[in-house]
Amino acid sequence: MKQEIETAARMIEIFCRDHHGGKDGLCRQCRDLLDEVKKRLKKCPFKEDKPKCSQCSIYCYPPKLRERIRAVMRYAGPRMICRHPILTMRHHLNKKRRNIDEAALPGGRT
Secondary structure: OHHHHHHHHHHHHHHHHHHHOOOOOOOHHHHHHHHHHHHHHHOOOOHHHOOOHHHOOOOOOOHHHHHHHHHHHHHHHHHHHHHOHHHHHHHHHHHHHHHHHHHHOOOOOO
16 A cells, blocks of 8 residues: 555656646645545555556545546656656556456456
């Protein structure tokens, strides 16, 4: 979970800096978004076995918040490899590991 929160924080920072000019930290809107992401990740019923949000059977985010976080991910995702290469590699390795683990389950994740 720590890595999920760290990845989300870095993505929100990239988005905020480039869209809201936040050079000295996050603007209020992006800080609120990060707080909400942290709260929802900590309450995730899957905990460490959490699937990618896009493949999850539970919708933790209400539609407006889901659109905001999607916009952040869509923008910051491609920029993560240049700005945070180690964090990006860890994220993708963990995602790949989770996909392999899920495929090994009988019938996959429901």
